[in-house]
Amino acid sequence: MTTHPDTALLDALQHQVAVFARRAEQSRLGGVGQARNSMDRAAYLLLNRLDQEGPMGVKALACGMGIDSSTVTRQVAPLVDSGLVSRATHPEDGRAVVLELSERGRTRLEEVRASRRALMALVTEGWSEDDRDAFCALLTRFNTSLATLTTSLSPAGPAS
Numbered sequence: 001m002t003t004h005p006d007t008a009l010l011d012a013l014q015h016q017v018a019v020f021a022r023r024a025e026q027s028r029l030g031g032v033g034q035a036r037n038s039m040d041r042a043a044y045l046l047l048n049r050l051d052q053e054g055p056m057g058v059k060a061l062a063c064g065m066g067i068d069s070s071t072v073t074r075q076v077a078p079l080v081d082s083g084l085v086s087r088a089t090h091p092e093d094g095r096a097v098v099l100e101l102s103e104r105g106r107t108r109l110e111e112v113r114a115s116r117r118a119l120m121a122l123v124t125e126g127w128s129e130d131d132r133d134a135f136c137a138l139l140t141r142f143n144t145s146l147a148t149l150t151t152s153l154s155p156a157g158p159a160s
Contacts, residue, residue, distance in 0.1 A: 039112045042075045047084060047101060047109045055100035057090065066147055084108055 084105035090096035
C-alpha cells in the first residue's frame with residue numbers, strides 16, 4: 001500500500017518526468033552549434049544502434065529498439081536515400097537485407113554526437129562528475145524499467 005509520503009514523491013517524480021519530456025521536445029536536446037537539431041530522434045537512435053551493434057537486419061534492429069519492423073523500414077528509408085545507411089545482401093541468406101552504417105553516416109553521427117555532448121556539458125556545467133555519473137546511472141535505470149514495463153504491457157509482450 002502506498003503511504004502519503006510515497007504519493008507525494010511519486011507525484012513529484014511524474015511531474016518532473018513530464019517537465020523533462022516537454023523541455024526535451026522543445027529543445028529536441030539536439031545539441032549546440034551548427035549540428036543543433038540537424039538530426040531527428042529516430043534517425044539518431046537508428047544510426048547510433050548500427051554504430052554500436054554493427055550491421056543487422058531490419059527485424060533485429062526493430063527488436064533491439066523495441067519497435068516494429070515496418071517502423072524501422074519507414075525510418076531507415078531516408079537514411080539509405082541520403083547515404084547514411086547502406087543496404088547489403090545478408091551473407092548467409094541472399095533474400096535477407098542487412099543494414100550498415102556507411103562512412104558518411106559514421107561521420108554525420110559523430111558530428112551530431114559532438115553537438116549533443118556539448119549541450120550535455122552546458123546543461124550539467126555546474127554539476128560534479130559524481131552527480132553526472134549518478135544522474136546517468138539513474139536515468140539509464142529508469143529507461144530500462146520503463147522499457148521493461150512497456151514491453152510487458154504491450155499486446156505482443158508477455159502475458160500479465
